[in-house]
Amino acid sequence: MFCRVIEEGSISQAARISFVSQPAVTSQIRQLEKHYGVALFDRTGGKLMLTEAGSTLYPYAKEIIDYYKRSEEAVNGIANQDAATLNIGASLTIGDYLLPSILGKFQREHENVKLNITIGNTPNTLASLENRDIDIALIEGIVSHDDFQIKKFGEDELILITSSNHRWNDKNEINIEELVEEKMIFREENAGIRKIVESILEKNNILDKVKSRVELGSTQSIKSAVEAGLGISIVPKLSVKKELELGVLKHVSISGVHIIRDLWLVEIPSRFPKKSLNVFIKYLKEQIK
Template identity: 35%
Template sequence: MALNFHQLHIFYTVVDKGSFSAAAQALHMTQPAVTMQVQSLEDYFGTKLLHRSTKRIELTEAGRALLPYARQSIELIRETDAAMSRFTRQLKGRLQLGASLTIGEYILPRLLGPFGKEYPHIAISMKVMNTAQIMEEILNHQLNFGLVEAPVQHPDMHMEPVMNDELKLIAPASHPLAQRSEVTLTEAIRYPFVLREQGSGTRLVMEEQLKARQIDPRSLNIVMELGSTGAVKSAVEAGVGISFVSASSVKHEVALGLIKIVPLADAEFKREFYSIYLKSALLPISAVTFLTFLRERDLRQWL
C-alpha cells in the first residue's frame, strides 16, 4: 500500500478540528469513513497516531512526528495547484465565491469578463454580502472562499492579500471642496459626512487611518450612515455630505461630473483586499486559478 495524500489530509483535519466528528463535517464525509482512513494510515506506518477518548483526541509520539509532514504536504499541494493553474486553459467546473459589497459590486464585475475569456469553461457563481455572512458560509461549507475588504480574525480561516485599493475623498460637484486642487485632512473633517454602516470594510479602513493620524473617528460630523456604497454615492451626489469610498466605485459619477474626487495633500487611504478560506480546505483548481489570476495580473488595465 502506497502512502496516500488523502489520508494525510484527513489525519491533519482530525487533529486540527480536535475530533473525528468535526473533521467529518469539515470534509463532507461520514464519521466512520474518516475513522477508517485514519486507521488505514496507522496500518501503513504500523503504529498508533491518535489516542481516542470520548472528549478529545490526543496525538501519540508518532502522531506528533507525522503532523508537520502532513501540514507540509497540504501546503505543497496548494503550491502545486497555484503553480500549474496558469498553464491550464481547459478547466471545467463551477467557481463559487462570496464577495463583500464594494468588491462584489464594483471590482469583480470588471475582472470576471477578462477571466471568463481566458477560462470560458468555468461557470462563476458569486454571492455579494457582508464579511460576517461570507465567513459563516465558508465555515458551513456553502462557499469555497471569499474576497473581503478588511482583515478577519478566525482560528480556522486562512487569509492573504490579493488586491490593492485606495479610498478617495468624494464631494458633490457643487461642494466648496470640489473647487479645490487639494485639501488637508484637517480641513476635510470639518464638513458633514455620509458613511457606510459600522462594521463595513470601508468604514473600518477609514477609521483605522484616522486613528493613525491621531483623529478620533467619533469626532466626525456623521449626518447619515448607509448600508451600501451605491446609497452613499447617491447621498453625496444629492449634497447630503462628503465621504470616503473606493476609487473604483465612482468612475461613472466622476466621468459624468456628478461627483468630484478631492485630492488630499497630507493623507492616503490605501488598503488591501483579502481572500479567505478554511485552513483545512483544499481549494478546487478553479478557485486556485482565479486567485492566481488576481495576484499575478496587472488589474489596473480593467479597473
C-alpha cells in the first residue's frame, strides 16, 4: 500500500483502486511508520510528499514485492507445470513491428506462459523496468544505468522512404544534399529516431538547409503522410516492411549513408530470475539470428 500511495500520488486514489477506505490506507501507512520509527510522508501544506526516509524505503519495498511475486510463481510452478506470467516492455518500433510475430510463435510453443506486453517510448519503458512493473525491456537507443544489465540482441536500419510515384523512383540512390529539395517529415522533437536523423543531417551540413519540414507524432502517421505524397522521411526499416513489399512506399538509398541502430535487451540482475524469462530471452535471440 505504501508503494501504491507513492505511485498514485495520493491516499484517496490508492484507496479507490484498492477498494478500501481512506482511513484503512492511512492506518496501514501509520503502522509502517511505527515499525520504522520515522515519518515516511510529509503531510504539511495540504500535499503528501515523501520524506527522505520514505524515498530510501521505496526501492527496497518495490524489490520486496517483486521477490514475493517471484517466490509465488516459482513455488506454484512446481505443481503447475511451470505456469508463469512474463511481463515484457518494448519501445514503439520493437513492440509494434518486431515482437508480434515472435510472441505469436513463442506463445504457441509455451502455452503455459502468460504474456503481458506494455508498449511505450524508451524512457517510459525503462522507468517501468526500474519500478519492476516489467521483467524485461526491449528498446532502441543508448542506455546508461548502473543497475541495468544491457545486452544487444539485434539491429535495425533507418531508411529513406518516398511515395510510390515520387520523382526519385527511377533512381537507385540519391546524394544526401538532394534532401533539402524535399519536404522532410520528422517525428516529434524528443523522439529518439528524430535525434539520430538530425545528427546525420547535421554531420553532413544540411540540417539547417532543410527549410520545409513537418512533425508527426507516430511512425504510422508518417508512413501514411509519405504514401499520400506529403513528403519524404527516414524511418526504421522494420516499420515499413509490408509497405515496401506491397509497393505503396519505396526505399531510396542515400549515397554513402548507412544508418544502423542497435536493439537492446535490458534487465535488472536478480538472484532468482524467472525461468520463463530465461526461456524467452533464449527464444528471442534464436529468432533474431
